[in-house]
Amino acid sequence: MFAVTDATITCCAPIAREPLSESDAVEMAALLKAVADPVRLRLLSLIGSHAGGEACVCDLTDAFDLTAPTISHHLKVLRTAGLIDSERRGTWVYYWIIPSVVAKLGALFTPLSEPGAASGPVDVELVTA
């Protein structure tokens, strides 16, 4: 049930450290496709930043000018990708993010040194001059 997510928690080193393998690239591209949508990004941020670390679907629909089925579709994409999980309690379904999966995306794009220290060979000279 959790094997797919747990087996890949160690993936991946930052892109600035070493080349990604083909299989890791396929896996990370699938995660990135799930978040590469403005509505899903906003849903993730609404869920992730909600008080208590979880959001009722009733907290989410008001933020969008979209139908409930459309919101549900986007939530399902995030859930299928392993970025969020959910549970029904009484009337409502509650959602929370899976920090270890979100952190994999963050780690992939973590700079090795301070961000903005180098923006190419030419700019490095300008910055350090």
Added chain:
Amino acid sequence: MFAVTDATITCCAPIAREPLSESDAVEMAALLKAVADPVRLRLLSLIGSHAGGEACVCDLTDAFDLTAPTISHHLKVLRTAGLIDSERRGTWVYYWIIPSVVAKLGALFTPLSEPGAASGPVDVELVTA
């Protein structure tokens, strides 16, 4: 020439800290679409991890069983998104990543506390008990 990139360097807070605005979500989704492809992710990692911080197009093509025009197409997508830049020197074109733009993706998915500390409301109770 650099206005688009520089104007957005402050975007965005981690998704676990605050809701993304609609315009920030549109901007970040465009960046994420550019990297949500296995070939482009591998290209980014080959360029970003290459000795000297830049890679000749001649360093990139051998890693893929793809035609040169296909590789060029993917490099153009990354360049148009502002994730890499390039320069022709003599026979070859050299590419390097733009760390400040890559870092924006990393910042978006940075956990607020240690990764894996919370994976839902139930686990939070366990951790803090």
